[in-house]
Amino acid sequence: MNGRKVLLLVGSPRGSASSSHALGDHLLSLLEGHGMATKKLLVYPALGDDKRMTELLAAVDACSLLVLAFPLYVDQLPAPLIDTLQRIADRRQGRQGEMRQALAAIVNCGFPETLHCRPAAGIVRLFAAQAGFRFLGCLALGMGGAIGKRPLAEAGGVVRHQARALKEAAPFIAEGREIPLAVIELMARPMMPRWFYTGMAHWGWKRAARKHGVRSRLGERPFAEV
Numbered sequence: 001m002n003g004r005k006v007l008l009l010v011g012s013p014r015g016s017a018s019s020s021h022a023l024g025d026h027l028l029s030l031l032e033g034h035g036m037a038t039k040k041l042l043v044y045p046a047l048g049d050d051k052r053m054t055e056l057l058a059a060v061d062a063c064s065l066l067v068l069a070f071p072l073y074v075d076q077l078p079a080p081l082i083d084t085l086q087r088i089a090d091r092r093q094g095r096q097g098e099m100r101q102a103l104a105a106i107v108n109c110g111f112p113e114t115l116h117c118r119p120a121a122g123i124v125r126l127f128a129a130q131a132g133f134r135f136l137g138c139l140a141l142g143m144g145g146a147i148g149k150r151p152l153a154e155a156g157g158v159v160r161h162q163a164r165a166l167k168e169a170a171p172f173i174a175e176g177r178e179i180p181l182a183v184i185e186l187m188a189r190p191m192m193p194r195w196f197y198t199g200m201a202h203w204g205w206k207r208a209a210r211k212h213g214v215r216s217r218l219g220e221r222p223f224a225e226v
């Protein structure tokens, strides 16, 4: 161990059964291989639980590197993650970053195009600047639904670009250096042809609608102007 500690905060409401967890956890194991001590916490259970939130905030104080892994919700960070980041930022106001902690992020979205993640990546960069973290970069990807809750190492060839990107990003992150643009671009590469992903997504929607007895109502447009 090199004495550096990484804290992973998983910002998905699905907790450890999420794509965010699969991606973040994979990066964590790679960072462990680079000599870092690792810790992982789920954001959602800490909200409304003072003891857990205190533990989370103390863990943020103690880490040398903070990794945020989260899904895109309505083009943004999920609200409970925003709340947590606000608490972290408030707590750090006026503090001199003695050891200058670093921050990296992984955001995945459900649409096929990675570019939907851009505003969220920008928000994390601003958070880092305002809360006194050195920003190492944000690894963003579309088609996040294709990962699901499986560990990344078990997701097979479909995540080949993402697995390689995380492997290439790990030494930079471990050394506190910015993630190179080429690695960010590799992470952003589609996992499969767009038509195939959207076809699967449509099939999934219809199947879920049938299960809940609303298959015939999928075409309704209650907010359409007449």
Ligand SMILES: Cc1cc2nc3c(=O)[nH]c(=O)nc-3n(C[C@H](O)[C@H](O)[C@H](O)COP(=O)(O)O)c2cc1C
Pocket (backbone or CB within 6 Å): 012, 013, 014, 017, 018, 019, 020, 021, 070, 071, 072, 073, 074, 075, 076, 108, 109, 110, 111, 112, 116, 143, 144, 145, 148
């Ligand atoms: C309430 C909600 C809002 C979402 N908003 C977006 C969105 O704006 N853009 C997008 O591409 N995906 C959106 N998604 C899809 C998720 O980003 C996607 O399913 C992601 O893979 C979930 O990751 P997770 O398993 O880490 O939670 C949304 C999902 C939910 C449940």
